[in-house]
Structure formats: C-alpha cells, structure tokens
Amino acid sequence: MKNPLTTMAIIETLAGIFLLAAPSIFASLLLGPIPLDNATLAIARIPGAALVTLGIICWSTRQSELAIPVLRAMLFYNFAIVAVLIHAKLGLDVHGNGLIPAAVLHIAIAVWCIFALTKKG
Numbered sequence: 001m002k003n004p005l006t007t008m009a010i011i012e013t014l015a016g017i018f019l020l021a022a023p024s025i026f027a028s029l030l031l032g033p034i035p036l037d038n039a040t041l042a043i044a045r046i047p048g049a050a051l052v053t054l055g056i057i058c059w060s061t062r063q064s065e066l067a068i069p070v071l072r073a074m075l076f077y078n079f080a081i082v083a084v085l086i087h088a089k090l091g092l093d094v095h096g097n098g099l100i101p102a103a104v105l106h107i108a109i110a111v112w113c114i115f116a117l118t119k120k121g
Contacts, residue, residue: 004112005067007060011105018049019044029055029098031088071113078110 019026023044036044044097054077061070085103088094 003062004109004116005058005062005070005074008109008114009055009062010107012051012058013055015051016048016055019048019051023048028096030085030102031099032096033053033095064078068117071117075110075113075117078106078113081106082110085094 015026023041025032026048027036029045054074055071058074061067082103085099085106089099089103
C-alpha cells in the first residue's frame with residue numbers, strides 16, 4: 001500500500017475492534033498475563049472505540065486535502081504510542097509478547113509518515 005493513511009486505517013480499525021471485542025486478550029498481548037476486573041475491561045473498550053475512530057478518520061481523509069494534517073496528527077500519535085510502549089517496557093518492567101512488535105510497528109509507521117510528509121510538503 002502506497003498511502004500510510006490507508007495502512008493506518010486498516011491497522012487502527014482492526015486493533016480497535018480487537019480491543020472492543022476482547023480487551024483482556026489485547027491487554028495480555030501488550031502487558032503480559034495480568035488479571036483485569038470488570039471495571040478495567042469496560043474502561044479498556046474506550047480506547048478501542050477511539051482506535052476505530054482513528055481508522056475512520058485515516059480512511060476518510062487518505063485522498064483529500066486533509067491528508068497532510070491527518071498525517072501530521074498520526075505522526076504524533078505513533079511517536080506517542082512508541083514512547084508509552086518503551087516506558088512500559090523499560091520503566092514499568094512490562095513483559096507482554098506483543099509490546100516490542102507493537103513499538104516497532106509504530107516506529108515504522110511514524111517513519112513512513114515522515115517520508116510521506118516530506119514528499120508532499
């Protein structure tokens with residue numbers, strides 16, 4: 001896929017649906033095996049809805065005049081996610097199997113956003 005917004009639309013929507021449907025599995029992949037109570041499971045679905053929303057925004061703007069501002073926002077988002085995941089690994093000693101792959105994926109997408117913005121800007 002040539003457009004990072006298209007890729008982010010798919011990735012964020014799928015991650016959001018997964019988080020909405022199975023927050024405990026999603027959390028276990030990122031954080032390792034930790035028990036989640038019902039309140040935490042309910043609250044975890046809120047970012048799932050937000051991820052689906054990001055996916056919709058990326059998909060809706062991928063070929064419009066809003067693509068550049070959305071790419072800038074998603075660049076910040078991806079670097080912020082990397083910072084959170086690295087802090088979880090190094091600062092909080094979290095050991096989920098999906099933590100490092102998720103960080104690498106977000107770094108790659110952030111770099112792709114930079115290249116896309118450089119090319120368009």
